[in-house]
Amino acid sequence: MSQLTLDDLKTILREAAGEDESVDLDGDILDTAFTDLGYDSLALLEAAAVIDRNHGITLADDLFTGVETPRQLLTEVNAALEKAA
Numbered sequence: 001m002s003q004l005t006l007d008d009l010k011t012i013l014r015e016a017a018g019e020d021e022s023v024d025l026d027g028d029i030l031d032t033a034f035t036d037l038g039y040d041s042l043a044l045l046e047a048a049a050v051i052d053r054n055h056g057i058t059l060a061d062d063l064f065t066g067v068e069t070p071r072q073l074l075t076e077v078n079a080a081l082e083k084a085a
Contacts, residue, residue, distance in 0.1 A: 002081075003078045003081060004051065004055070004074055004077045004078055004081065005074075006029075006030060006070060006074065009047075009070055009073065009074060010025050010026075010029075012047050012050045012051060012054075013025070013037075013039060013043070013047055015050065016043065016046040016047045016049070016050045017039055017042075017043035017046050017047060019038070020037065020038025022038070023036075023037050023038050025037065029070055030069065030070050030071040030074075031069050031070075031071055032069060032070070033068050033069055034067075034068060034069065034070070034073075035068075037070075041064065041065065044064040044067075044073075045061065045064060047064075048061070048063075048064055051077060055081060056084070057080055057081060057084045059076075059077065059080055063076050063080075
């Protein structure tokens with residue numbers, strides 16, 4: 001099973017929750033807090049649903065309460081993808 005990339009995550013966030021016009025998602029955002037990017041916990045849960053659907057995995061809702069940055073989220077999601085493979 002393939003890894004989720006930062007570009008994949010950006011696309012998912014834009015599709016699931018939109019994009020704050022004041023934030024440049026194409027910049028260096030790996031270690032930027034989701035709240036600073038304009039995404040709250042509901043937006044992350046919507047993104048989780050897209051990830052679940054697109055990658056055929058089920059992510060625990062509490063996984064998204066502990067991650068604060070795209071890097072942390074990618075690490076957790078990719079670990080789940082590897083485990084499911």
